[in-house]
Amino acid sequence: MSDTNAKITEEIRAKARELLSSGEIAAFLGFTSGSLPMTTRPFVAKRPGDADKLIWNSFCVMNLANYLPALLESLEPPRGPKDPPPAGPLPKVGVVATGCCSRNIVVQMQERQVDRSRLVILGVSSRGMVDRKKVMAAAEGREPLKVEEGGHTLKVSGRDYELEIDRWSAVRDNCLTCAHNNPVISDYLIGPVSNRDVKDRFAQIEAIEAMPANARWKWFTDEIASCIRCYACRNACPLCYCPTCFVDDSRPQWVGKSTEPADTALFHILRAFHCAGRCTDCGACESACPMGIKMRLFTRKLSKDAFNLFGAEAGLDPQAQPPLATYRPDDPEEFLIVEEKK
Amino acid sequence: MEDKNLQSGTNLAASPTANWEPRIVAFLCNWCSYAGADLAGVSRFQYPPNIRIIRVPCSGRVSANMILDALKAGADGVLVSGCHPGDCHYISGNLHARRRFGLLKNFLEFLGIEPGRINFSWVSASEGEQFSEVVKKVTGRVKALGPTRRLVKEIRID
Amino acid sequence: MNILRLDINGLLDCLSSWAGGQELYGPVKDGWRRISRDGLEAVVSIPPGAPKAPIKTFFLAQPETLFTFSARHGDDDAWIPTPPKEAPNRRVLFGVRPCDARSIALNSMPYRDDPYYQARMDKTAVVGLSCNETCSTCFCKSVGGSPYGTEGLDILLTKADGGFIAEVLTSKGEGLLEKGTGTPAGDGDMARLKALRDAAQAGTSDTQALSASFKAKNLMQLYNARLWQGLSEPCLNCGACTFLCPTCYCFDIQDEVVRQAGRRIRYWDSCMFPLFTLHASGHNPRGEKIKRVRNRFMHKLKYFTERFGALSCVGCGRCIRECPVNIDIREVIRDLLSVE
Structure with missing residues (x-):
């Protein structure tokens, strides 16, 4: 383990132990080591003694924000669907957050999935996670x-x-072009702050855009050909929290259940489109995919357009509206067919 | 209108033959474009019979799911039409939709779906003639592209 | 049982005749690919361990068309099911690791009376390649298999002394080999094979020990064990483990109608998905993640073992390698065995 990681690990453990011992938080969400080289496991520490299992290294590729809404809910006292929310403050959760993870927490705040007052965020500046x-x-x-x-x-x-x-x-492709590796919100900052400067954030997308349409279609279909529809990409994504996913809708059934090419393509298109303007490019989908599909490129294209067309970047300001939940009177509309009155 | 191809179903994603006619699904908003289509009919403005109109409460109701479902079912083209900005019955439905459609159109083209398969327009209730012009333009575009192949779901029955 | 010695050219001749006479498949990179006569070299050297794609694709098609029908009102045969006309082609699977081969034998127990599975079994010959070298994630020996196991195979090839020793295990296997292929194995080859097998088993006590231990465990104690909470916490509830697992065989059935052509398909399903157990009423008996995670392991280790006598796990290690959050079934087995 590099010195920086060892130091960050120590600081995370110390802070988690302190917060758990003092009773400020009921659970601490971080990573623990996996059973194979280059693997880590998301881990919930509930007792001060568990804090020693927490680690930090370059393989913490899952996005912890993904676990937050369910973890917060699990700590609330049980109640029926029609019971009012309990009075008084609810148990808090501590969480380690890198730039992208903290941005996802902001998106969850914008979308009312988490309550900031119930979170204690330990911000860590990411050096880029390894693929x-x-x-x-x-x-x-x-x-x-x-x-x-x-x-x-x-x-x-x-x-x-x-x-x-x-x-x-x-280092993972998304980390190579990451412009927000420092946490955007945090209660405590751990480790050194990065001042990496990134150019050509969308170079990968521009390269695909430059290809002719037929080549792009071939690229897309080849990319998703090995998809087994395990939904690891969807489930690893902190943006995906719908009670019923569109793939599980049966009337109408938007997407068929087998690995028919049209169904797989529709799944990937719609999954990516659901993330439009909300994706922080954390790369969890790509890291989770067992088949090595680079589905991040799909969401990246949408991020690029949301940035260029609406000037929107996901998860930077808790007060802002997600770009597809709002509008401006002068939004671009060159793509529309408008027939002038004669 | 008796449509041979529609009845024979399985051939909807048909081969380009001399008499191939595209089928275009048109999602028209109840308050403007649907009324515009109605006006086009009442005013006897001719337009190609290739569109199948689905009336929706607002262009803001049209989701990416619906547009892609039409393509999956074999529609050669899709047209979504709503009120002009500022005229929306629900004040901002079309303005929200405009952002969504812009992203979706770019995204589908990025993945290699031909530009011209999906089309968006604003047509008001008083623009019967404009509606017929839009349909002519869209039909022309889709005809030039030929039958749809990409994203079409096929079931082979022996 | 017939034992032969084959040199590399003899093997290439066999492969060439299989690729010509029927469909030949082998592991190329991560998947199973159709091998043509020009591409035989691709399968001669196979990296250690099981390839990423599971072998079950060949027996549990994704999707399996059960029948087709016309959904066009007015057709004489509208809504009348027609069985699929195409019978599966005869095919040879080459380079199958003993763990994967064993999964075919294990899956054929619950699918004993399934005509679709059995039709595919009948048409498929399985040529195995034993594992002189294993991966760190391989644990076939502890779940009742062996790197030199023969279960589920028609021929097992073992690399030895610059060539291959071929154990022809079934009549289907015999049918694969033309007369005059290879030379009968000598005593030295037999001794070599025995030595390899013994060496692989050295240090493992009883290969059936694990299934016996699980059978002896009290079901409710395992079911109510405290470990499920911590185990399920990191789980994403994706289907990567189940879809890559060679012994996960659960399916769902659905009718699809597209432009008035219909079919009933059977496709892979996963107990990790909420939809797996969702009732029409809206009630879901396995509505929470913890229950779904528990079911996957309980099915593999306890329910299947009680019903069919062996663990529904062949130790290929795919789930360990590919789980996005590194849930390791070896640890689950260890922890469950220590439940009192």
């Missing part, structure tokens, strides 16, 4: 049995090999 799949590719099919994180390198070793790769070369 396990990129490391695997660098190991050329050999199983990594141990991965050690240095300051700027990753030491990967297996049964009969050892290699050192540049950490930045294995």
Whole structure:
């Protein structure tokens, strides 16, 4: 573990222990180590002693905001669907949040999914999380049995090999173009603040836009061809909290249930479109996908347009409206057919 | 109107033959565009019989799900039409819809759906002639594209 | 049982004849691909461990069309089910790991009387490749399998001394090999095979021990164990584990009608999804995540074991590798066994 990560881990543990011991929070949401190299598990610490299991490293790829609404609800005293909310303050939750995770908390605040007064946010500036799949590719099919994180390198070793790769070369695509790696809201700031400067935030999207339509269609269909419809992308996403997802609607059934190409395509289009203007590009969908589909590019295109057309970036201001829940009289409408009165 | 292709169902995503006629689903808002279509009829403005009108309360009611469902079912094109900005019966339904449609159109084109498959327009209740012009334009665009293939769901029965 | 020795050219000849006479499939990269005569080299060297895509695709099609019908009023045969005309083609699956092969045998127990599954079984020959090298996520030995196991296979190939030892296990396997293929294995080959098997089993006590332990456990004690809460907390409730698992076989059935052509399909379902148990009334007996997570493991480890005698897990390690939040079934097994 690199020194920075070790220090951040220590500080997270200390703060979590302190908050749990003092009774300020009822649960602390962070990460604990996984059973394989380069894996971590989201973890809920409920006793001060659990705090020692918390860790911080470059493989904390899931977005913890995803767990917040359900975790907050689980801490409320049980009540019937028609009972009024309990009087008095409700138990609080502590959570570790990087730039994107904190932005997702802001989106959840805008959409009334979480109550800020019930959150204690430990902000951590992200150095960019590492994509396990990129490391695997660098190991050329050999199983990594141990991965050690240095300051700027990753030491990967297996049964009969050892290699050192540049950490930045294995960082996830979304982190490479992230402009908000510092938390936008937090109660405590942990670790060094990053001052990374990013250019060409949408370069990946521009490259696809430059392709002819047929090539784009081929890219899209090839990308989603291996989809098994496990919905890991949807379930890893902190924006997805509808009680009934559109894929589960049966009348009308928007999306068929098998892996028919048209159904898979519709699933990905509609899933991405539901995230339009709300996606913080946290990359959890891509990190969760067992098949390695780069579905982040779909939501990224929508973010780019929301930014260019409406000047909107998701999750920066708790008071702002999500861009698709509002309008301006002078919104662009060049795409419309308007016949002039003769 | 007796439509052979519609009756024979399975051939909706038909091959481009000489007499192929596109089928275009038109979502028209109750207060403006639907009335505009009505006026076009009453005023005897001719327009191609390729559109199938679905009346919706407001263009703001039309979701991406509906537009894509039409394409999945084999519609060669989709037209969504509502009131001009400022005229919405519900004050801002069309303005909210405008943002959504702009994103959706760009997004579908980004994924390789041909521009011209989905179309949006504003037509008021007094614009019967404009409505017929919009339908002519959309039908022309879709005809030029040929039958839809992408996003169409197929069930093969032996 | 017939044991042969094959050199690499002999194997390529076999593959070539299978690729020509029927459909040949093998693991290429992460998936199972149709192998043509020109692409045989792709399957000769297969990386250790099970490929990401499960073998069940070949037996539990995604989707399986049960029948088709016309939904056009006025048609003479409207709404009358027609069985699918196309019978599955004869095919050979090559390079199947013993864990995956064992999943075919395990799944065929609940699907014993299912005509669709059995039709696919009849048409499919399975040629296995034993694991001289395993992955850190492989645990077939602890759930009753072996890297040299033969269950569910028609032929098992074992790499040894620059060639292959081929154990022909069934008459279907015999039918795959033309006369004069390879040479009969000598005593040395037999000894080599036995040595490999013994070495693989060394250190593991009884391969059936785990299923016996689970059978002995009290069901309600496992069901009410405290560990489910912590275990389900990180779970996303996605279907990655179930859809990649070779022994997850649950399905749902639905009628689809598109432009007046209809079909009834059977497609993969997952107990991780709320819809899996949702009643028409709106009640959901497994409405919470914890209940769904519990069901997945209880089914694999307890219910299936009581009913069919073996764990519904072959130790391929796919779920461990691909779970987005690293829920590790080996830890679940360990923790459940310690429930008192």
